[in-house]
Amino acid sequence: MQIQNYILVTMALFLIATCKASAEATFREIEFNVYGQYPVRNVTYLPINEAALKSGEEVPEPIEIKTHSLARTGPYSYKGDSHLQFYDSTNKNLVAQLTIPPETGRWLLIFVRNPRYKSQSEQQLKYLVYPFDDSLSHLPSNGLIFLNISGKELDGLLEDKRVNLDAGESEIYRVQESLPINLWARSFDGKKLLPALIKTYKFAPNHRYLIIFFPPVLTGSADLDVRFLSESVK
Template sequence: MQLHNHIHAFILLLITTISAGAQPAVREIEFNVYGQYPVRNIEYRPIGESSIQLGEEPPAPVAIKTHSLARMGPYTYKGIEPIEFYNAKNQELVAKVTIPPDSDKWLLIFLKNPRYKSDPNGQLRYLVYPFNDSPSHLPADGLIFLNISGNALDGLLEDKRVSLGVGESGTYRVQESLPINLWARSFDGEKLLPALVKTYSFTPNHRYLMIFFPPVLTGSVDLDVRFLSESAE
C-alpha cells in the first residue's frame, strides 16, 4: 500500500507541477485525448466563460471518449480558464487541466485519481497530464518516452545506455526497429528487475509516444506500456 501511495503521490505532483507553470492567455487550443483506462460519458464546454463574456456564443457541450490504442479527437477549446470536464449525466466536475503556453496542440492523458475513492468530495475523479503534441516537439521519425510509472528506469535502447527518470524524455530518432531493455529497482531497493524487454517496429514518417503507466499488478515492476503511433503527414 505504501508503494502505491508513493506512485500516486508522484503522479499528482508531476501533473500539478506542469499545470502550475502555465501562463493563462486567451487562445484557441486543439487537443486529442487518451486514457490509461477507457473514459466515457464525459463532456466539456469548448468556449471558456471569459470568451463568452467577450461576445462568443455559448455552444453545446462536446462529448469525449478515449481509446486504448490511439489518440481520439481532435477537439478544440477557446478561453483563458482551465479546461473542465463533466459527467454528462449529472454534470459533476470530474477533471480539469491548465494548458501550458508552450503550444496550442496537446494530448490530454487521463488517469484515474487514486485519492478520489477515499475523498470523493475533495478530489476529482481523473488526473490529466498535458503532453505537448505539436510536430515541433514530437517530429516525424521521432520517439518520446513519457514515464509516469513512479519508477526510475535504466537500461538499453539497442546498444545505447539510457536512464529514464520521471516525466518526458528527449526525442529519439527511430528507424525500422528498436530493442528496448529497461530495468527498475525492486521495492526493497536490493535488486534490478526487468520492467520492459521488447523489440518495437517503426513505420517511416510516423511519430511515436511511448507511455509508461504504473504496473497493473501490485508488487510487480512490469510496466503498463502504451505505444502510440501517428502519421506525420
C-alpha cells in the same frame, strides 16, 4: 502506496509548473486529443469558457470525450483561457481540470485515475490529466519520446545506449527500422532489479512515436502497462 505517491508528486510538480507558466495566459484556441490508461466515458467539457462567453460567444452544448486503448481520440477544440475543466455527464460533477501551458496550440491530454479518489472522493477529482505537447515541433517525424508516469524509475538499454528514464518526458530519440528496449525497475523493497520492459519495437518511416509507461495493471507486478502510440506524418 509508493507508486501512488510517486504519481501524485510527478503530476503535482507538473501542475505547479503549468500554473506558473499560465499566469500570463490570454484568450486562445487550443486543439487537443485525449488518451487514457483505462477507457474514459461519460466525461464532457464546454468548448468555450466564461472568458469567451463574455466576449459575445453563444453558450455551446457540452462535448463528450472518449478514449481508446490503442490510439489518440479527437481532435477536440477549446476556446478561452488556459484553464480547462471536465465534468461527469450524468451528475455534472467536476472530474478533472488542468492548466494548459502556453507553448503550442496542439496537445494530447492523458487521463490517469487519481489513486486517492476512492478513499477521498469528496476532496479529490476522479482523474489527473497530463498535458503532453503533441506538436510536430516537439515530437517530429521519425522521433520517439518516452513518457514515464508509471511510478517507477527505469534503467536499461535502448539498443546499446544506456538510459535512465525518470518521471516525466524523455529526450527525443531518432528512430529507424527497429529498436531493442531492455528496461529494469527496482522491486518495492529496493533490493532487486526486475525486468519492466524487454521488447523490440518496429518503426515505419515518416511516423512519430510516443511510448507511455503507466503503472502495472497488477498490484505488486514489475511489468509496466506500456502503450505504443504511432502517428503518420504526411
